[in-house]
Amino acid sequence: GAVVSQHPSWVICKSGTSVKIECRSLDFQATTMFWYRQFPKQSLMLMATSNEGSKATYEQGVEKDKFLINHASLTLSTLTVTSAHPEDSSFYICSAPAGTSGMMETQYFGPGTRLLVL
């Protein structure tokens, strides 16, 4: 099956710094990718939809200036957490749908990136 990778798998940073997380589709092209955030003991919450070659679409309540998304190629989307604060500490997961004829039904998830902001 299709594989989605994320890098790094975990990162610790100081408050106020920026952190970039990469999401790659390894063996298929993804014009759309999704970014989710998961706090401990909670479910995945969709943050934004990343669109190749155009601006990302953010969910209500997600600050687009804080969570910068760049989908520069058909296999790579990046999420940059700018001026990170301890409350941004979370598990960030990306996914990419795959399918044919516009029917993107099967979702492939990355392994996730655990961010800890001190």
Added chain:
Amino acid sequence: KQEVTQIPAALSVPEGENLVLNCSFTDSAIYNLQWFRQDPGKGLTSLLLIQSSQREQTSGRLNASLDKSSGRSTLYIAASQPGDSATYLCAVSKNSWGKLQFGAGTQVVVTP
């Protein structure tokens, strides 16, 4: 606004028992429903996908049913094994473009 609820939040069973996990959603206008498995600190693995026109899907020991009109889906895992211990998430999609809304999950522990 769609809300997805999973009951119970946690479940512990001895090995060999059958597992029954429930998922409910408030808006029946869904495109499909999916069940995922998540191991601690890991990403998600897709288990079953049910189209809105289908009533069930089966894969090995797993069977998922869908009653769209009542907004319910049930995941059955037969003859549970310790390796089935994980968190199980259901998610619904409103269209074919892959945007998912998740439930909070059911944490399953299967004891040897």
